[in-house]
Amino acid sequence: MNQDNRIGEVVESSSLQFTVQCYDLYKSPNIGTLVKCGTDPQLFGIVYDVSNKSMDPARRPVPRGRDENKEEGVYLSNPQLNRLLITEVNCILVGYKSTEGILQSPVSLPPRIHSFVIECSEEELREFSSTLDFLPLLLESPILNSIDDVISSFLIKSSKSHDDKSRFLIYAGKELAFNLSGQLIRLNNLLKRISK
Amino acid sequence: MNSEINNFISKDVDVLGMVVSGSLTNGVEVKLKPERSVSEIKVGRYVSIEAENLKFFGVVTDIELGATDQTLRVNPPEISNPFIANVISGSTAYGIIQVEPMLILSQDDLDSIYGPQPAKTIPPHFSKVSLASDEDVETVFGLESDTNFWLGNPLDMDTAKLCLNIEELIKRSNGVFGKSGTGKTFLTRLLLLGIIQRGVASQLVFDMQSEYGWKGFSEDSKEVKGLKQIFSSKVAIFSLDEESSRRRGVNPDYVVRIGYEDIEPGDISVLKETLNLSEVAADAAYSLERYFGPNNWFKEFLALSGGEEFIDLARNLNINQAALSSLKNRLSRFKRFDFIDESGGNDSVTQILSYLDRGMHVILEFGRYGSDLAAYMLVANLLTRRIYARYAVFAEKALGDPTQQPTPLVITIEEAHKFLSPDIASQTIFGTIAREMRKHNVTLLVVDQRPSGIDDEIMSQLGTKITCLLDNEKDLDSVLTGVSGNRKLRSVLSRLESKQQALIFGHSVPMPMVIKVRDYGTATSYGDFQIEDTKFNFDEDNEDLFGKKL
Ligand SMILES: Nc1ncnc2c1ncn2[C@@H]1O[C@H](COP(=O)(O)OP(=O)(O)OP(=O)(O)O)[C@@H](O)[C@H]1O
Ligand SMILES: [Mg+2]
Numbered sequence: 001m002n003q004d005n006r007i008g009e010v011v012e013s014s015s016l017q018f019t020v021q022c023y024d025l026y027k028s029p030n031i032g033t034l035v036k037c038g039t040d041p042q043l044f045g046i047v048y049d050v051s052n053k054s055m056d057p058a059r060r061p062v063p064r065g066r067d068e069n070k071e072e073g074v075y076l077s078n079p080q081l082n083r084l085l086i087t088e089v090n091c092i093l094v095g096y097k098s099t100e101g102i103l104q105s106p107v108s109l110p111p112r113i114h115s116f117v118i119e120c121s122e123e124e125l126r127e128f129s130s131t132l133d134f135l136p137l138l139l140e141s142p143i144l145n146s147i148d149d150v151i152s153s154f155l156i157k158s159s160k161s162h163d164d165k166s167r168f169l170i171y172a173g174k175e176l177a178f179n180l181s182g183q184l185i186r187l188n189n190l191l192k193r194i195s196k
Numbered sequence: 197m198n199s200e201i202n203n204f205i206s207k208d209v210d211v212l213g214m215v216v217s218g219s220l221t222n223g224v225e226v227k228l229k230p231e232r233s234v235s236e237i238k239v240g241r242y243v244s245i246e247a248e249n250l251k252f253f254g255v256v257t258d259i260e261l262g263a264t265d266q267t268l269r270v271n272p273p274e275i276s277n278p279f280i281a282n283v284i285s286g287s288t289a290y291g292i293i294q295v296e297p298m299l300i301l302s303q304d305d306l307d308s309i310y311g312p313q314p315a316k317t318i319p320p321h322f323s324k325v326s327l328a329s330d331e332d333v334e335t336v337f338g339l340e341s342d343t344n345f346w347l348g349n350p351l352d353m354d355t356a357k358l359c360l361n362i363e364e365l366i367k368r369s370n371g372v373f374g375k376s377g378t379g380k381t382f383l384t385r386l387l388l389l390g391i392i393q394r395g396v397a398s399q400l401v402f403d404m405q406s407e408y409g410w411k412g413f414s415e416d417s418k419e420v421k422g423l424k425q426i427f428s429s430k431v432a433i434f435s436l437d438e439e440s441s442r443r444r445g446v447n448p449d450y451v452v453r454i455g456y457e458d459i460e461p462g463d464i465s466v467l468k469e470t471l472n473l474s475e476v477a478a479d480a481a482y483s484l485e486r487y488f489g490p491n492n493w494f495k496e497f498l499a500l501s502g503g504e505e506f507i508d509l510a511r512n513l514n515i516n517q518a519a520l521s522s523l524k525n526r527l528s529r530f531k532r533f534d535f536i537d538e539s540g541g542n543d544s545v546t547q548i549l550s551y552l553d554r555g556m557h558v559i560l561e562f563g564r565y566g567s568d569l570a571a572y573m574l575v576a577n578l579l580t581r582r583i584y585a586r587y588a589v590f591a592e593k594a595l596g597d598p599t600q601q602p603t604p605l606v607i608t609i610e611e612a613h614k615f616l617s618p619d620i621a622s623q624t625i626f627g628t629i630a631r632e633m634r635k636h637n638v639t640l641l642v643v644d645q646r647p648s649g650i651d652d653e654i655m656s657q658l659g660t661k662i663t664c665l666l667d668n669e670k671d672l673d674s675v676l677t678g679v680s681g682n683r684k685l686r687s688v689l690s691r692l693e694s695k696q697q698a699l700i701f702g703h704s705v706p707m708p709m710v711i712k713v714r715d716y717g718t719a720t721s722y723g724d725f726q727i728e729d730t731k732f733n734f735d736e737d738n739e740d741l742f743g744k745k746l
Binding site: 191 | 230231264265267268271273274277279280282283284286287288
């Protein structure tokens with residue numbers, strides 16, 4: 001296992017999504033990134049939300065930089081901040097690995113707390129995105145209304161892992177068009193985003 | 197990895213889409229696959245449809261645009277973005293083609309026994325529709341062989357040969373149509389060539405423009421070989437105008453002379469319209485024949501001086517003097533034709549027959565007389581009438597002894613509507629031949645740019661019609677009367693390209709087909725004819741073998 005790609009551990013999970021606390025403050029994958037966690041089965045998720053906050057919900061951070069010239073100064077003068085503040089990542093579950101390969105379908109059990117969460121390699125991303133059966137799952141996701149941003153970032157990242165990038169995007173675009181018939185404006189906006 | 201995206205990338209090049217609805221009367225509707233664009237498919241293209249254990253062969257009759265989202269029209273996507281345009285086309289907005297299933301090629305062994313059958317049912321929902329393959333075309337129309345002649349290629353199928361069964365073809369009279377400059381002459385030359393090559397009939401060609409025998413010209417004034425240059429031992433050139441033939445470098449096998457005694461009243465009545473004769477004047481020829489006798493009437497009549505003698509004759513025959521005088525006037529024109537000889541003709545008919553009897557093909561060049569319709573019609577009628585009479589005698593004999601059947605004869609005439617117009621079709625020999633089908637083993641190949649001028653009944657008797665572009669409504673009506681699927685063929689026919697494309701339908705083909713007519717006139721084309729000749733014509737082989745080539 002590539003230690004370098006490990007980003008953190010699961011701290012909260014359901015069968016729809018899970019929350020990862022990153023090992024290092026501000027060291028998180030960005031939205032649309034494919035991650036995996038757990039073993040047997042290995043589960044796949046896509047990052048849909050990243051947040052930074054106080055470890056203790058009861059203690060809000062207060063401003064500390066009135067006398068500093070630069071922002072970094074705040075952290076240098078208060079080294080304890082790196083322990084009191086955390087970065088959290090929310091992922092939506094999109095599939096799992098079975099004996100037949102990667103299956104894009106809802107998972108039956110959530111990942112365990114403290115499962116290691118690893119950012120997928122480009123190869124894994126290519127394999128995962130070679131079918132887009134999970135798109136309806138995402139498009140209809142009740143989780144969040146900015147899901148279209150997640151989808152477009154995921155597709156753009158995936159396209160870079162394929163040899164024929166534009167062909168992949170057209171394929172993805174047609175899948176979107178198929179799933180969004182009757183939602184022409186939404187489709188148009190999504191396509192505009194991935195065409196850039 | 198066998199994933200969606202890979203399937204998508206390595207798309208099956210021939211699959212178009214699938215059947216989504218349809219009926220036997222209107223054909224089936226096919227939704228195109230997302231990656232297929234409507235603009236790559238043309239009306240008239242052939243497709244095959246796979247349904248469980250049947251394979252249908254059909255033709256694209258219409259192309260439409262569909263949309264899954266009805267707001268598409270009011271709210272069109274940003275197609276100025278090429279990516280979006282690419283995605284939307286074929287998915288949200290998709291293509292529909294209408295396909296008319298024509299034939300069923302069953303996929304079991306019976307296929308080879310019964311051949312393709314007319315489609316009396318339609319393929320079920322979701323059957324896969326593909327572009328027809330070369331093999332499909334071969335199954336339907338047959339492979340090139342010693343009876344099947346390669347006439348052209350189906351639309352957009354450059355490697356599939358459409359072959360015409362020449363033996364079937366010549367069992368009926370046939371027609372080549374198309375407006376001026378669309379390729380009738382080139383097409384006809386190919387048909388003549390096919391008949392020569394397959395050796396199934398003798399031919400007599402009334403070559404009005406002198407373009408079939410020794411050489412013709414293409415649009416860009418390049419010379420193309422005539423049939424004699426390709427089949428020197430099988431083609432004889434007869435000429436009406438020796439001087440013109442020689443000027444064009446042709447050494448005619450025979451120069452035709454028509455004697456006054458050869459002309460019959462029937463030959464004149466055919467020319468009624470062309471010579472602008474009244475009914476009375478044309479009929480007067482019959483009275484003259486009765487009066488002067490069959491072999492002399494023409495000579496005596498033209499020899500008459502005016503005045504008393506003429507008035508007496510009119511009175512004797514009880515014919516209006518003005519009519520008689522107009523007849524004389526018009527017939528005097530014939531004196532200017534050098535091929536008409538007062539002192540008697542040579543026996544051209546016997547000559548022609550002796551060539552035909554040897555299985556050869558006679559092309560009669562008109563030279564400068566080709567521009568004189570009266571000369572063309574007079575000669576064509578006169579010779580054909582006599583030749584047909586002889587064939588009738590042969591056929592009579594053959595009734596007792598079938599081995600005596602004469603070789604079938606195909607007679608080619610241009611400007612056919614002049615011979616076959618409704619008011620004279622019943623009187624001319626050509627009308628008789630066309631109506632009697634293959635009685636006496638003689639059939640016609642009529643070439644015309646104005647089929648609406650031809651009698652309807654004759655049109656309906658034509659076995660196979662091959663027609664280039666026609667744009668006159670009446671002409672379209674006329675070629676398509678009595679043909680099933682009339683309306684659809686009409687739209688196909690009026691959209692043909694302006695040259696070298698033709699719709700072929702009728703007796704000798706299992707279904708109508710649009711073809712790009714085979715190229716004629718290039719070095720490759722001549723080479724191909726020679727190869728075919730050795731491959732499919734066994735007589736020629738034998739001749740070579742025994743060194744007795746003519
Ligand atoms: N099969 C062919 N191969 C090569 N060229 C062709 C073919 N068919 C047509 N053409 C081109 O189109 C031109 C017109 O063809 P063609 O002379 O046969 O027309 P047409 O219908 O007989 O015209 P018209 O009514 O004036 O006699 C030819 O001169 C030639 O250049
Ligand atoms: Mg012509």
